[in-house]
Structure formats: C-alpha cells, structure tokens
Amino acid sequence: xxxxxxxxxxxxxxxxxxxxxxxxxxxxxxxxxxxxxxxxxxxxxxxxxxxxxxxxxxxxxxxxxxxxxxxxxxxxxxxxxxxxxxxxxxxxxxxxxxxxxxxxxxxxxxxxxxxxxxxxxxxxxxxxxxxxxxxxxxxxxxxxxxxxxxxxxxxxxxxxxxxxxxxxxxxxxxxxxxxxxxxxxxxxxxxxxxxxxxxxxxxxxxxxxxxxxxxxxxxxxxxxxxxxxxxxxxxxxxxxxxxxxxxxxxxxxxxxxxxxxxxxxxxxxxxxxxxxxxxxxxxxxxxxxxxxxxxxxxxxxxxxxxxxxxxxxxxxxxxxxxxxxxxxxxxxxxxxxxxxxxxxxxxxxxxxxxxxxxxxxxxxxxxxxxxxxxxxxxxxxx
Amino acid sequence: xxxxxxxxxxxxxxxxxxxxxxxxxxxxxxxxxxxxxxxxxxxxxxxxxxxxxxxxxxxxxxxxxxxxxxxxxxxxxxxxxxxxxxxxxxxxxxxxxxxxxxxxxxxxxxxxxxxxxxxxxxxxxxxxxxxxxxxxxxxxxxxxxxxxxxxxxxxxxxxxxxxxxxxxxxxxxxxxxxxxxxxxxxxxxxxxxxxxxxxxxxxxxxxxxxxxxxxxxxxxxxxxxxxxxxxxxxxxxxxxxxxxxxxxxxxxxxxxxxxxxxxxxxxxxxxxxx
Ligand code: SF4
Ligand code: SF4
Ligand code: SF4
Ligand code: SF4
Numbered sequence: 193x194x195x196x197x198x199x200x201x202x203x204x205x206x207x208x209x210x211x212x213x214x215x216x217x218x219x220x221x222x223x224x225x226x227x228x229x230x231x232x233x234x235x236x237x238x239x240x241x242x243x244x245x246x247x248x249x250x251x252x253x254x255x256x257x258x259x260x261x262x263x264x265x266x267x268x269x270x271x272x273x274x275x276x277x278x279x280x281x282x283x284x285x286x287x288x289x290x291x292x293x294x295x296x297x298x299x300x301x302x303x304x305x306x307x308x309x310x311x312x313x314x315x316x317x318x319x320x321x322x323x324x325x326x327x328x329x330x331x332x333x334x335x336x337x338x339x340x341x342x343x344x345x346x347x348x349x350x351x352x353x354x355x356x357x358x359x360x361x362x363x364x365x366x367x368x369x370x371x372x373x374x375x376x377x378x379x380x381x382x383x384x385x386x387x388x389x390x391x392x393x394x395x396x397x398x399x400x401x402x403x404x405x406x407x408x409x410x411x412x413x414x415x416x417x418x419x420x421x422x423x424x425x426x427x428x429x430x431x432x433x434x435x436x437x438x439x440x441x442x443x444x445x446x447x448x449x450x451x452x453x454x455x456x457x458x459x460x461x462x463x464x465x466x467x468x469x470x471x472x473x474x475x476x477x478x479x480x481x482x483x484x485x486x487x488x489x490x491x492x493x494x495x496x497x498x499x500x501x502x503x504x505x506x507x508x509x510x511x512x513x514x515x516x517x518x519x520x521x522x523x524x525x526x527x528x529x530x531x532x533x534x535x536x537x538x539x540x541x542x543x544x545x546x547x548x549x550x551x552x553x554x555x556x557x558x559x560x561x562x563x564x565x566x567x568x569x570x571x572x573x574x
Numbered sequence: 575x576x577x578x579x580x581x582x583x584x585x586x587x588x589x590x591x592x593x594x595x596x597x598x599x600x601x602x603x604x605x606x607x608x609x610x611x612x613x614x615x616x617x618x619x620x621x622x623x624x625x626x627x628x629x630x631x632x633x634x635x636x637x638x639x640x641x642x643x644x645x646x647x648x649x650x651x652x653x654x655x656x657x658x659x660x661x662x663x664x665x666x667x668x669x670x671x672x673x674x675x676x677x678x679x680x681x682x683x684x685x686x687x688x689x690x691x692x693x694x695x696x697x698x699x700x701x702x703x704x705x706x707x708x709x710x711x712x713x714x715x716x717x718x719x720x721x722x723x724x725x726x727x728x729x730x731x732x733x734x735x736x737x738x739x740x741x742x743x744x745x746x747x748x749x750x751x752x753x754x755x756x757x758x759x760x761x762x763x764x765x766x767x768x769x770x771x772x773x774x775x776x777x778x779x780x781x782x783x784x785x786x787x788x789x790x791x792x793x794x795x796x797x798x799x800x801x802x803x804x805x806x807x808x809x810x811x812x813x814x815x816x817x818x819x820x821x822x823x824x825x826x827x828x829x830x831x832x833x834x835x836x837x838x839x840x841x842x843x844x845x846x847x848x
Pocket of ligand 2: 454455456457458459460461462494543544545546547548
C-alpha cells in the first residue's frame, strides 16, 4: 500500500545525488559529515562521494576509531565530535566593532549574514540539542540576534539511527534514536533505499520537487523495526527519574573527590556537548587604541577564569568544576529550562581524553548516600 | 606590576637576549606590517637582532629572551632589571628555563667533554634557570616560540596603560573551537593539550600531531590563581591506555618546559617506575 506522497517517499541510495542537486538548485550550501583525520567533521558536500560511504565509527570512553566495511552504506558513521552547535552558536563570533570618536566611542554590531545551509546527516540527539539551544538563545526576552541570524538559514536533513554506538543513551533520555521533530526532512537508510519523510513545509516542498516513488508500508515497517532495535541495543542509560533532587542531595558525595583525581579540567566535554552554551567575550584593540573588536568565544565551566568573580574564584578546584558541570547539566537545567541539559549523545564520554563517563558517574553518585562521606558498606551497617 | 604612564613620548623598548635560539625575537620580526605599527607606537631603542643602533637604558619595557646558564648572565640580568620599568620574559627559555634545562638532570661537565676539544674554555653553570629565579618579572609570555599575536596584544595593552593578561586555559579549548579532530581520542597519540596553556592556536593538533607542551602548564604554572593541571591523570592514561612505557611518559613531561614545577614533578614520578 502506498503512503501519501507529499510527506514520504523512497529514494534509492544510488540516487541520493538528486536530493543534493535539488538542494543546490534551491541555493543551499550542503554540509555533511566528511571523513577527516580519523573521524568525521561537518564540511561542504558537493557530491555524494564526499559522504563517508562504507565507513563506520566505533566509540568507547576516550576512544574513537573509523573502520571501513566495504559496503555501500552512506550513513554508517553515527557522528563525530561536532554536533549542530557550531552552525548557530559559533565558536568565535565577532559581536561589535568599536571605534573611538571625539566624545567617546561608537559601536557597530557585526551580525553574521544569514546563509542558506542544508545540513545532511544530523541525528536525533543533534536535533534535541538544537531544540534546547533554540530555547536558550531565542527566548523572547533575550533573543540573541547572532544566533537567530545563523539559525534562520538552516535546512536540516536528519538521519534516523539504526545502529547505536556503545556510548549512546538517547533512548533513556527519550530524545532518539528516531528524530521526532526539528527537521525539514528525515532519512532512514534501509539497505540500498532511503526512506524520506518531511517534517516541515520547506521539507514537503522539496520532497514534491523530487518526484519520488511513494513509500511502501513494508519499507516503513522495516525502518521502524530497525530504529526500535537500535533503541533496544543501547548499552548505556541514564536514570533521571530522581533528578534533579537526587543530585542536589549528592552535593557532598565522596565520589566528587575521586572524580577530581581523574578529570583534567580540559573542557572537551563541554566543547562537544550539543547543549553547553557558556561563552566569554574578548576585546581586541588595535595598537593605536582607536578600534576594537568585541568577540564572543566558546568558554567552559572547567576553566579557572570561569569561576572568577570580583576578587575571588568560586570554583578553584577540579572537584568544584566537575560538580558544577554535572549538577547543572543533569539537575539545575531542569529547574532553569524545564528540560535536562543532556540529550544522551555520548559525545562527552567518547571525547573525554581520559574517558570519564557521565552515566557511570551519575549512577555512582546516586547509589550511595550522598550526604555521607563514608563508604556504602559503612552506611549499610550503621 | 608597574604601569606605564599615559605616554607623553613613545615608551622605549629593549629586546635583550640570554641563552636562547633567537626564535622568539624572530617572532617579533615576523609581525610584518604590525612591526611597523609597533615601531611607531614604541621607540625601539635596543634590539641588536634587528638593528645596529643600540641605545643605552633605561627602558620602559624590556623583553627578555633566554635563560640563565652562565655566571656572567646571572650578573647581567640584574642590570637589565635595574634599567627596565617593565620586564617581560618571552618564550620557554626565559620563562621556564627552556629545553637547555634538561642539563639540570645531567652532568654538564660530561657534555662539555663530549662536544668541545678544549672544554676548559667553557664557562657554564650546571643549571639553566628561568629569569624569575633571578629577578622580579612583571609578565611572562610562554611558548617555544612565543605567539606573535600574544606579544602584540601585550604591547598593545602596555601602550594603552592596561594590565596585560593572557588566558591560562588548556590547548583543548582552542583546539575544539577550531574544530580539529582530537589526536588523543581518534589516533591514540599522547597529546599534552589537556594540561598545556593555550596561546599557540592549537598548531600541533591542527597538523594531526600531539601537543608537546611548548606553552607550559595550563593554569597555576607556578604561582597566581588556579591549580597545577592534573598531569597525574593524563600521565596514567598515557601509560595504562595508550601503552606508553614509563620512560616515554617521563619524556612527554620533561621537554621544553620540563623544569616548571607541574611538569617536573610529573616526570620525576615516572623516573621511579621502571
Ligand atoms: S552531557 Fe554528554 S551525552 Fe549528554 S548531551 Fe552533553 S555531550 Fe551528549
Ligand atoms: S570530564 Fe573529561 S573532557 Fe570533561 S573536563 Fe574532565 S577530563 Fe576533560
Ligand atoms: S588534540 Fe590534544 S589539544 Fe586537541 S582536544 Fe585532543 S587532547 Fe586536546
Ligand atoms: S600544540 Fe602544544 S607543542 Fe604545539 S605549538 Fe601549541 S603548545 Fe606548542
């Protein structure tokens, strides 16, 4: 039986170029995962052959490896270190150009030009991360025009996951592996076919341009089965049922001290996290002090300066910083934004140089009595 | 540190060399068009690497390159300090003792005998020490060589009467901002970026190589705010997961900035592990 053609269709993987050409014709620069330096990074895609065909990623705490499978699979690589964050919340965003004038100074905002970018290959966790960032940066009262300008031009083509990494736990965060919203199109790769579904008006419009053969219930059912199997296969999970309170209660837990012995305060977890939004601003004057550029940069709660308030550092130790990060991410976000700050992408686990695993840390922090500095055995016997 | 007054005339700059390779001074020359602007903002009074006009002190700003390795230099740095309102060390040698501080773990006399036909002519101390072990230093620029952008920034701040500051974040922060693939995670290379001070622009990872710590320990290198970086955890990871043998771990930390406390202490730990 056929499914309504304006929202769903089938494209043989071998014809994926047609989708790219249609996007190009509509004036989009296409960005997708490109194999580089042993991983994938987002970069401009001109032809399907630029995509990581026949590659798969294996991820473990502190370790990432690509391997070739010899297949024609287009979206076998789940993800690299980069989420969608960089496309909207730029790592380095010039905000203002400042010029000295006779009676003071004049400022000129340097808004980025909105560019039409079609991103192909975003995952459900990436979309969930983007939705959370939208909530932070596009909040009515504090709408960030730089973010908004970059966000405006995005056309997102998601890919439903049919293979989970050992580090993925989106199922337990209810953010994946099926992309539910926040995309224009979503693809599910089933052998040599791509099931395409539209998620927005722009997506439906594009789909109708493609004149695809209509989707079949059989293929949709197979796609659904594989996505469900992917969810079932996830080996990590994060139990957030008792959050936020349980983590507040664990504020004096001995695990934080043990963690501080492993954490490098290197900032990698926050850099790769799709929802982390901390930033700093930097002033760059010229030698004559007539002009200055005011730039926003990605920052992290793991740096020494981040905890600096006038005359004092409120987070001098690595323990303070890791505790700040995890407690904010998994607990106080819920109070602040009505959602967890974690979407279960597993990036912080893979890209932590020493493989610190949020899911493992949280369960350790929640299984013992957080108000005690004793060992669990001592607690039980008392 | 001493602030420069709002300049009535251009501040006088001196660039002075001790035991070093001149690479940091070359970074000044590599400023290219900014060098011309620097020459307008400052009176470059003494810079033998660049000009034969060598004017006597006092100077408003002295940039000091190189470490102290001879008795004569230990004496000379005292007079440089006397003549300089603001003394800034440039580079790993002046700031940390440099690669030549490897002699601190070795027998300098045996080096002399191995290299020179007449070792008795060589007058050298048994250690290489940073400038800060001899005189008060107002500001330190790390790196081997220094980053010319950081140097320009410090000069800009001084000319404007602003207290200079450079970030003490890890190299990783900048590495990720630039979108490089992590060589430690994706290739298993023993990258020192997590414990190394930012400033270089993550050059080595951008070339697919592991950072070897040429900007020194990230925060809290020896005094001031922050903590010594967690070299213990990183070193353990190099050994346990990346399969480095103890002497290889030791050598990661005993390099260009091997004489600075956090790195020196870490390398010493691995001396006794086989
Ligand atoms: S905390 Fe870790 S797993 Fe959760 S969204 Fe951030 S990077 Fe992904
Ligand atoms: S948890 Fe890992 S990635 Fe995050 S700061 Fe600590 S060592 Fe770095
Ligand atoms: S390559 Fe080195 S500097 Fe870059 S993130 Fe990895 S560990 Fe840090
Ligand atoms: S990456 Fe490390 S070794 Fe390379 S230039 Fe930067 S600080 Fe020096």
